Amino acid sequence: MKLERLISMIYKLLNNEVVSASVLAEEFQVSQRTIYRDIDVICAAGFPVVSYQGMNGGYGMMDGYKLDKSLLGTYDVNSLITVLHSLSTVFEDERAQGTIERLKTVGTEHQTPSLAVNLETHRNDHDALRHLRKGITEHILVRFDYINTKNERTTRELEPVMLYYKYRNWYVYGFCRARQDYREFRLSRMMNLSLTPETFQRHLEVPKETVLPTKEWQDQVSDVVFRVSPEALAEALDHFQQADKQFNDDGSMTMRIPVYQPLQARWLRSFLLGLGSGVVVLEPLELREILKEQLQHALLQYEEV
Structure with a gap:
């Protein structure tokens, strides 16, 4: 100390x-x-x-006394400080603050920042992230309720291995005891997270993510084509940055995206329905029928209103 x-x-x-x-x-x-x-x-x-x-x-x-700055360039140092500051805010990590203090000694003073990183999360997520971080560093088993993609609620016990941030969401990767395999869990679907009294022995090797065989995966990928009206463009572009895009004369945009098993992709249906009248599916025709049925079912919920 x-x-x-x-x-x-x-x-x-x-x-x-x-x-x-x-x-x-x-x-x-x-x-x-x-x-x-x-x-x-x-x-x-x-x-x-x-x-x-x-x-x-x-x-x-004493004036003129400086640390050797040859190891890292100013750009590298200031970028590291920016990222560490954001992480220290999320995790309230005093060690990260100490590292920031040390990095500042080789950074350039009074330089206008050229990079900003905001990992701001909900207050409840802060507590969950700190619990998960502690579970990872101290090898503590965590327990939580989880809602999967089929909307099923299960209780899981996880040996957490890694936290990562992608697509504007936090995920935890670890060994799920219920499935006896490594799994990825999205933080937004986790509830009642707690650290258990039990510790675990870290496995010697973390298996790589399972990848579907190329031919099998490609056989189940189909293009989904839809037209987005001008008032829904921003939201659609935020969600489908990599889509093939073409502007139409009326200001709308036609988008084409490859989707694995598009008729079973609940996430796709939810997003398209969320855009309301701002989007019209052009292909495949079966997806149009599925969306039509869901809209009709939703209307039935409001018949007596």
Whole structure:
């Protein structure tokens, strides 16, 4: 603990012109007398700490003393600081804050930021992410209720391995004891997440993601073609960035996307229905009939309203 405090103090002094003993004592939750002893140790280690007297006095590094900046370029450092800052906000990670302090010593001061990363999540997700992070780092089994793609609710016990952020959502990957295999779970579908008293032994090898055989997968992929009206363009483009797109004379856009088993793809039906009158499916014709039936069924729910 003392060594970590000394290292943190060194970077604090490198990042600031002058820092008072009272400020350091409050930050590290020790007495000012302890800070004075720590400063002596830092000086003995060869760091040129200077004492400044007066009302705004304190400690700082000798002018001109800098860490070697040859390892990382300024662009790399500032980009790392931006990403780490966003992660530290999500996980409330003090270690990430300490790393940011160290990186600032080799960054360029007063540089206008050219990169911003926002991983902001709901408050409840913050707690779930911290539980999952702790489960991963300390090998603790986690338990949660989960709603799968068939809208079935099950209780799962997971040996978490990795958290990752993709397509604007958080996912956790790990060994599911119910399925006796590695699975991916989307955070938004997880409820009542908790850390159990049980720890687990990390498996020696994490299997790679299972990939469908190319021929089998290709045989079940078909193009879905739909026309999007001008008022629904932004939402459709946000969702289907990689689609083949063609503007029409009336300002609408025709989109073509390859979909695995499109007639069974619930996510696709949900999205298309969510656009309402802003989208018309052109192909396949079977998908048009499925959407029509779902709309008619939805109307029945409001007959007495």
